[in-house]
Amino acid sequence: MFHIKKTLKPAYHELQDYDILSYYKLTAISQACGRLAQMKKDIKKGKKPKSPFVRKPYLVSCYGFKINGILLSFPVRNREFANILLNDHVAGILSDPLITPRSFTITLQSLSVSIFKDVTPIIPEKTIGIDRNLRNVTFGNDEKVIQVNTSELLKIKENYAHVKSTFTRNDHRIRKKVTSKLGKRQINRIKQRIHRISKSIVNYAKKQKTAIIFEDLKGIRKLYRKGNGQGNKFRRKLNSWSFYELERQVSYKAAWEGIPFCKIDPRRTSIDCPRCGGRLQGDRQKHRDLWCGNCKRWRDRDVVAALNISCKGLHRFCNPQGDTGEAMRGNLDGPVILRVDVSKLVTDW
Numbered sequence: 001m002f003h004i005k006k007t008l009k010p011a012y013h014e015l016q017d018y019d020i021l022s023y024y025k026l027t028a029i030s031q032a033c034g035r036l037a038q039m040k041k042d043i044k045k046g047k048k049p050k051s052p053f054v055r056k057p058y059l060v061s062c063y064g065f066k067i068n069g070i071l072l073s074f075p076v077r078n079r080e081f082a083n084i085l086l087n088d089h090v091a092g093i094l095s096d097p098l099i100t101p102r103s104f105t106i107t108l109q110s111l112s113v114s115i116f117k118d119v120t121p122i123i124p125e126k127t128i129g130i131d132r133n134l135r136n137v138t139f140g141n142d143e144k145v146i147q148v149n150t151s152e153l154l155k156i157k158e159n160y161a162h163v164k165s166t167f168t169r170n171d172h173r174i175r176k177k178v179t180s181k182l183g184k185r186q187i188n189r190i191k192q193r194i195h196r197i198s199k200s201i202v203n204y205a206k207k208q209k210t211a212i213i214f215e216d217l218k219g220i221r222k223l224y225r226k227g228n229g230q231g232n233k234f235r236r237k238l239n240s241w242s243f244y245e246l247e248r249q250v251s252y253k254a255a256w257e258g259i260p261f262c263k264i265d266p267r268r269t270s271i272d273c274p275r276c277g278g279r280l281q282g283d284r285q286k287h288r289d290l291w292c293g294n295c296k297r298w299r300d301r302d303v304v305a306a307l308n309i310s311c312k313g314l315h316r317f318c319n320p321q322g323d324t325g326e327a328m329r330g331n332l333d334g335p336v337i338l339r340v341d342v343s344k345l346v347t348d349w
């Protein structure tokens, strides 16, 4: 049932001297294995990790514990249990019959319970494409497109960079302390807003029974490196955007609801017309808009990208053997475009 690595076998015998339940010894070994594995990974990456240690005591286990309504009871010795009172929020979540608690972790200050949910995956009829860029997050398909303005996030970051640059005291320890505190606050403010966006995307997909399609942005950081001919400010802006954070949040929230999630190749998603498949032309004056010569109309660059991502996903997801042209042919009138601000985001679409 439990595989102990060769290197840790002696440790298991040492643990025999301790008067604790045997399955706590097993989890202790598995925790140690995890730390060793992480250390090996770090060494492979060329880092020089210190030998692992545990800073604060904690107890983690997936065996022998029970949740009785508002109590978590776990064994301390043979047939002897300790109880912890759960708060209403946690007890409420755990009362869901679809949710099974799998393990618990107790530290000096906290208790966390990891849970498993048996989800029936939604069979999607449609897809929504998600386009991320500096100014907004655009998502939807040929029926409806929702554009969430994210310039507020950009402002938070610019503000933080400005405050950091005005710090003049010449003491690197204090500087480090202050900037790390500011940085953490900044990250929290941004994460909170991204949570709002990811939640609304997942809710929308759930309501419309659609799959969620992202662009695979592998290598985006490489595009904005030093020496690529872009300005410092521009590079900072692009490299500080939390492209992956949104994707990470949407993917786990979607998995929790049983909504299919996939990533597609981003090539040509911002140069082809989503309606006729022709090549779009840019314009210097109207640089957010693109012109389609066949359809004789201007289109918003970000909406075009979202529609193309949705189409590509639909083709791959719902109709893998089907005709590309069929999947490409969108709504003739074009989608309804809804523009909202991240600070005023509501999710009843």
Ligand SMILES: [Zn+2]
Pocket: 273, 274, 275, 276, 277, 278, 292, 293, 294, 295, 296
């Ligand atoms: Zn066209």
